[in-house]
Amino acid sequence: MDIRRSAHSLAKDGVGGKAGPYVADHPFVTRLNGLVPLDDNDLTALAPILGRNLVVKKGRDIVRESYVTRGIYIVKAGFAIRYKLLHNGKRQVLGLTIPGDIVGFPASLFKTAFITAVGIENVSLHRVAHDEFATICLARPAISAALLWVAACEAEILAEHITDIGRRAPIERLAHFLLETHARLRAVGLASASSFEVPLTQEMIGDAIGLSSTHVNRVLAELKREGLVSSQKRTFKLLDVDGLHSLAEFRSLFSSQERPLRPGSEVRIPNQP
């Protein structure tokens, strides 16, 4: 089935409609559809949610740690970071939240939030109350299946993040961070083949990968000196993708080989019970 067709069938005002919920073009739909194919009914179920816009200005919190949660938030446009603040004044950035992400999924299912999310530019998003979210999952199995995959990707990204900080050298961490950010943006159509633009400061990057901002600066300079990347202002170019890959041991979650299993395609593994 062609997703673009159903898109057009849903658009209220046809191709030119600009205020209407142009559902199939939404990065969230792009992402889910890339994991599990959605049909017209799925899109119809999502339409009311994705039609309600909410804008959080740059620098304002979207969710705040230890406050009661009011639902989940689907990001339409704009970037945010999720972080935890410690009593010693340090900050750990857990990740960049990009269009198509759900802020705090699955972590916002708890009664009170475990993280804070703040926009690093104006963020346009949709709030979905917990029970509305439940209703949709119940009614549309394809959507809940896709969300299970979202959770799996999320867990794998977090695991890789731990590995970065715990056991990789700073230059490898930074390379990995840049590759992962690029891959995620690419999956929702927000990056070209080898460059992307995100308003991340070196301090945010340091708080993400466990370095001081001054060391991020030195390590980034090193990557540039070796001709692996270039950056100016907020745009990063990956000049030598292969070099970066082997430096960072990066393995993309988004390659087609990692897609959901089909029944009946299992293979035996050596040294396996």
Next chain:
Amino acid sequence: MDIRRSAHSLAKDGVGGKAGPYVADHPFVTRLNGLVPLDDNDLTALAPILGRNLVVKKGRDIVRESYVTRGIYIVKAGFAIRYKLLHNGKRQVLGLTIPGDIVGFPASLFKTAFITAVGIENVSLHRVAHDEFATICLARPAISAALLWVAACEAEILAEHITDIGRRAPIERLAHFLLETHARLRAVGLASASSFEVPLTQEMIGDAIGLSSTHVNRVLAELKREGLVSSQKRTFKLLDVDGLHSLAEFRSLFSSQERPLRPGSEVRIPNQP
């Protein structure tokens, strides 16, 4: 509803049956039931899976990175660690896998594994093929709701792990690691109020929290010197739980305040009618 009753009604040979699937005493059931109340039909659905035992000897892999996955594994007894190995010879331990856990959930939903899991003692577990897993989730909404909570807890534990390694001082990391391990074991009845026993070496702990084994030794000595913990062989005692909590800024995922919102109260859980 009394879960113990349904346990007895399921035990094939009554109270004395030792080989039979004594479902309600299984740590996996204990854990799910603590998140979302299960009924007799849920237990019946789980019985065939939990009746099939499989033992992996100490030191053998349960799953291996980059090999094709054959399903997920529910741990009945014994401990394992999950880790990633890097080309520079370093190892990052992502976590301790304890009875009641699912090895690689949700990460093992990928076609090939992203981590390796190895038993650190003999591990007794149950393999569940992907499609069988899917069938049960579909048939038993309470189980899939509980699994969503499992995924949420998993994500939060990983996030906290990142924070540990990235921004906490070594002594705080170790304190946090011990508190978290204790809380998780406690939730499945494998720890007393202030002590637990796990065959973790100092090297494994170091690989988990991003320190060398010799530094783990020094930091552990420091915790002992301050009267916060004691350890001998493989048993750890938390001598000053409050002191450890404030040192580590630990917030338990398992406190009753963080429990799932009950259906029918303000919020509902996906797939819950």
Next chain:
DNA sequence: CGGCGGCTTGAGGTTGGTCAAGGCATGTGG
């Protein structure tokens, strides 16, 4: 009894944090 895995302790060197100063954009108000 010998071997081995894991714990303990020491010495020394590097990495990466901290502090500090300066530069360069961008934005704002006079």
Next chain:
DNA sequence: CCACATGCCTTGACCAACCTCAAGCCGCCG
């Protein structure tokens, strides 16, 4: 249009935290 403030990047100097290497010890098990 300039003066100034602000935020972020850049660079240098210094030093401590933590890693590495190494040796010795202990308890367990074959």
